[in-house]
Amino acid sequence: MRLMTRTRIVYALFAAVIAVSGWAINSPYYLQILTFIGINTLLALGLNMLMGYAGQISLGHGAFYGIGAYGTAILTVHWHLSPWLALPVTIFAVILVAFIVGIPTLKLSGYYLGMGTLGFGMIVNILFREWSSVTGGASGFVGIPSLELGPISFASAKNYFYLVWGFVILSFIVCHRIIHSRVGRALRAIHDGEKAAAAVGVDTSRLKLQVFVLSAVFSALAGFLYAHMVFFISPESFSFIASIRIVTMVVIGGMASVWGSLLGASVLTLLPEWLHAFSEFEMVVYGLILMLIMIFLPKGLTRGLLDMYERAGKKNDR
Amino acid sequence: MQEFLQYFFSGITNGAIYAVIAIGFSMLYNSTELINFAHGEFVMLGSMCMITFVGAMHLPLVPAIALSIACVTAAGLIFERLAIRTVKNPEHIVLIIITVGASIFLRGVGMIIWGKDAFSIPPFSSHPPLDIGGARLLAQSLWIIVIFLLIAVGLQVFYKKTLTGKAMEANAISKRAAWIVGIPSRLMVTLAFGLSAAMGGVAGVIIAPVTMCSYDMGTMIGLKGFCAAMLGGLGSLWGALIGGFLLGILEAFGVGFVSSGLKDATAFLLLLFILYVRPGGIISAVDVKRF
Numbered sequence: 264m265r266l267m268t269r270t271r272i273v274y275a276l277f278a279a280v281i282a283v284s285g286w287a288i289n290s291p292y293y294l295q296i297l298t299f300i301g302i303n304t305l306l307a308l309g310l311n312m313l314m315g316y317a318g319q320i321s322l323g324h325g326a327f328y329g330i331g332a333y334g335t336a337i338l339t340v341h342w343h344l345s346p347w348l349a350l351p352v353t354i355f356a357v358i359l360v361a362f363i364v365g366i367p368t369l370k371l372s373g374y375y376l377g378m379g380t381l382g383f384g385m386i387v388n389i390l391f392r393e394w395s396s397v398t399g400g401a402s403g404f405v406g407i408p409s410l411e412l413g414p415i416s417f418a419s420a421k422n423y424f425y426l427v428w429g430f431v432i433l434s435f436i437v438c439h440r441i442i443h444s445r446v447g448r449a450l451r452a453i454h455d456g457e458k459a460a461a462a463v464g465v466d467t468s469r470l471k472l473q474v475f476v477l478s479a480v481f482s483a484l485a486g487f488l489y490a491h492m493v494f495f496i497s498p499e500s501f502s503f504i505a506s507i508r509i510v511t512m513v514v515i516g517g518m519a520s521v522w523g524s525l526l527g528a529s530v531l532t533l534l535p536e537w538l539h540a541f542s543e544f545e546m547v548v549y550g551l552i553l554m555l556i557m558i559f560l561p562k563g564l565t566r567g568l569l570d571m572y573e574r575a576g577k578k579n580d581r
Numbered sequence: 582m583q584e585f586l587q588y589f590f591s592g593i594t595n596g597a598i599y600a601v602i603a604i605g606f607s608m609l610y611n612s613t614e615l616i617n618f619a620h621g622e623f624v625m626l627g628s629m630c631m632i633t634f635v636g637a638m639h640l641p642l643v644p645a646i647a648l649s650i651a652c653v654t655a656a657g658l659i660f661e662r663l664a665i666r667t668v669k670n671p672e673h674i675v676l677i678i679i680t681v682g683a684s685i686f687l688r689g690v691g692m693i694i695w696g697k698d699a700f701s702i703p704p705f706s707s708h709p710p711l712d713i714g715g716a717r718l719l720a721q722s723l724w725i726i727v728i729f730l731l732i733a734v735g736l737q738v739f740y741k742k743t744l745t746g747k748a749m750e751a752n753a754i755s756k757r758a759a760w761i762v763g764i765p766s767r768l769m770v771t772l773a774f775g776l777s778a779a780m781g782g783v784a785g786v787i788i789a790p791v792t793m794c795s796y797d798m799g800t801m802i803g804l805k806g807f808c809a810a811m812l813g814g815l816g817s818l819w820g821a822l823i824g825g826f827l828l829g830i831l832e833a834f835g836v837g838f839v840s841s842g843l844k845d846a847t848a849f850l851l852l853l854f855i856l857y858v859r860p861g862g863i864i865s866a867v868d869v870k871r872f
Contacts, residue, residue: 320674367857373673374616375860378811382852385804385845393842503800507618507681514678543693550686554679558667561675 274436281428285421294420296536298492301427302485303528307512308434308521309481314510315518316442317474318454319369320377323384324509327479329391329501330357331486336404336496337397346410346491354483361479362472369471372457384506391498403497410491417491427488434481438521441477450474451519482509515556517563526564586716588837589830594722596829597729598788602806603813603821604736605780611753611816612773614673618680619660621803622687623778627653627785628794629691632700635789642705650782656687657778661771684799691796699793725787732783733822740818749773753816801845808848812855814862823863827851 288294306328313319334353338344344352368379391398398404410417410426417423441447452460453467461467490496499505508531516527534552538545560567602624609617630649634640640648664679665671708720739746752759752769760766784806792798805828813824828848835843855862 314674371856371860374815375811375856377616377677378807378852379856381804382808382849382856385849386853389842389846389849393846503804510674511678511681514674518674544689546685546689546692548689550682550684550689553682553685554664557675557679557682558664561668561670561672 270439274432274439277435278432281425281432285424285428289421291420294424296532298420298424298427300525300529300532301424301431302488302492303509303512303532304431304525305434305481305485305488306509307516307524307528308431308438309478309485310509311513311516311518311521311524312438312441312450312481313474313478314513315520315523316447316450316454317471319471319475320373320510321380321475321478322377322503322506322510323380323382323387324478324482325501325503325506326384326387327357327361327482328486328489328505328509329387329496329498330360331483332490332496332501333391333398333404333486334483335487335490336407339408340404340406341397346408346487347412350484350487353487354480357479357483358476361476365472365475369468369475381503381506385503388498388502391501398498401498403495405495407490407494407496409494423492427492430484430488434484435521442521446470446473454519511553515553515563517565517567520563520565523563523565530564583715584837586714588833590713590716590718590722592830592833593826594719594725594791594829595832596826597725598784598802598825599806599809599828600822600825601729601732601780601784601787602802603810603825604732604818605777605784606807606810607813607816607818607821608773608780609777610810612749612770613665615665615676616680616807617777618677618803619684619687620777620781620806621799621801622684622691623653623657623781623799624785624788624802624806625691625794625796625799626656626687627782628789628792628798629695629700629785629796630782631702631786631789632695632794635702636700646786649786650779653782653785654775654779657781658771658775660778661774665774684803688796688799691799695796697796699795701793702789704790719791721790725791728783728787732780736818745772805845805848808852811852811862814864817862817864820862820864827863 284297285294288297306324310321310324313321331353334356335346335349338349338352339346364383368376368383371379392401394400410423415422417426442450449460449465449470452463452465453470457467486501489500512527512531513524514527515530516525517523534549535545538548541548556564556567562570602620605620605623606617609615609620627649630652631645634645634648635642638645660683664683665676668675668679704719704721705724706720710717710719711723712718740750741747748759748764749769749772751762752764752766753773756766759769784802788794788802806825809824809828810821811824812828813820813822828851831851832844832847835847
């Protein structure tokens with residue numbers, strides 16, 4: 264299916280905004296924040312395909328994020344591979360893991376699925392922490408090399424910004440095409456009623472597994488980009504809290520919306536930065552904002568704000 | 582043998598704690614179908630209240646325990662009123678995020694009140710440890726097990742013998758049917774929330790002497806209590822008991838005979854195992870849908 268012209272314009276605008284911001288912003292701090300937003304958007308986008316479209320919850324995506332980061336760290340530091348070779352190897356490993364974990368886990372539904380993925384995430388995280396000869400243990404993994412591509416070094420904040428957002432745009436297009444295809448419609452059918460979807464000929468378990476693997480790959484890519492950006496990784500970045508943060512991004516931004524993922528990732532990346540001003544009260548305010556958004560805009564910011572806008576429009580019409 | 586007994590004792594002590602936490606989870610799940618990710622934070626609040634009342638204010642033990650549990654129950658009720666009941670469209674995922682928000686909030690509150698340091702209080706009584714077959718059973722372990730037994734018997738009596746308990750059980754089975762026969766179902770949900778928070782408080786109170794308590798202790802212990810509840814069968818009281826003890830004992834043996842790195846992994850390995858083999862838990866209270 265061809266992308267419609269209007270969507271093309273939107274994506275072109277999106278790419279232009281990124282190009283202009285990369286050109287205009289020179290402060291390494293802001294560039295770094297924006298790059299983090301990009302990485303988080305990849306995470307949210309992947310999980311959104313699984314949660315928002317197929318309706319399957321995962322509380323363990325931090326694990327795939329972590330495997331992506333630790334995979335490239337181990338391959339480049341211990342095995343002296345080039346990062347560009349480490350990336351496909353890591354992604355292949357993640358596909359394998361997601362496949363093996365997905366087959367039994369995706370047979371569960373609702374809370375039980377949430378718990379199965381939670382258990383998986385915790386076990387992987389404990390592995391990162393305890394297998395210290397390979398992963399560096401609780402004190403973390405140091406000395407991950409920076410990325411280079413021929414003459415271009417991605418050690419500079421600006422180049423890395425472009426690299427990450429390039430991946431983000433690519434993933435947006437991939438997701439967009441999946442959503443607006445037969446597979447995308449089948450996914451939404453599973454979301455609305457798994458039995459009904461099966462009844463009209465959707466191979467539900469196979470499709471659920473495929474989208475689970477896809478979202479794992481997105482998370483692993485984010486992990487790869489994260490590892491080569493900060494050069495140091497530790498198990499805390501991929502803990503249960505991290506998995507929950509990804510879920511929160513999806514729900515806060517808005518389920519089943521690619522732009523919602525961008526919004527959710529932006530809000531949850533920027534919020535802690537703004538909340539530094541509250542110092543001690545940071546966590547309290549963060550928790551409070553999370554609860555308030557969910558109480559008052561249970562469909563997420565994208566849908567909630569659109570609803571408000573539409574309601575205001577209706578009032579003006581009268 | 583001596584080693585075996587020693588691990589067994591530490592297993593049943595931890596098991597009793599996990600069971601109390603699991604009961605809190607199950608109770609709430611039964612009447613609201615809600616998994617409260619802030620439950621571990623209620624345990625933390627219980628412990629930290631004990632630190633304040635016993636460690637700092639030097640209150641006698643019984644009022645300190647009562648006050649701590651009352652504080653946690655109050656926190657649970659306030660949380661239910663302000664954050665859960667106000668949700669217009671209670672979808673599972675929305676409620677999950679709200680309880681996650683609450684857990685971050687409570688952790689933040691804990692950090693502001695008690696700081697980042699870890700504390701502990703002296704055991705409830707200063708009896709010397711018992712010597713059974715060469716293994717030492719700490720007095721506090723006995724306290725934990727006795728308090729746990731009191732709770733188990735008390736709840737059994739409450740659910741089977743009192744009108745309120747029966748009403749709660751009826752409400753858990755079917756809200757609508759309970760409402761039709763005149764049970765105030767909303768009140769029952771509030772009651773379940775209060776009781777569940779109180780269970781968290783009790784767990785926090787009894788572990789305050791045996792662990793280092795800090796504002797961030799809740800997450801892991803909450804998750805493990807949750808594993809225990811799943812293991813036994815979510816929503817079943819007996820399931821919570823069995824799951825708690827099974828988890829405690831296997832964890833102790835895992836640490837003792839295999840590797841200390843296994844400590845935290847045991848709970849989650851068991852969780853995955855039970856989910857794959859028998860997702861309803863050992864005592865299947867509910868028929869879990871599998872496609």
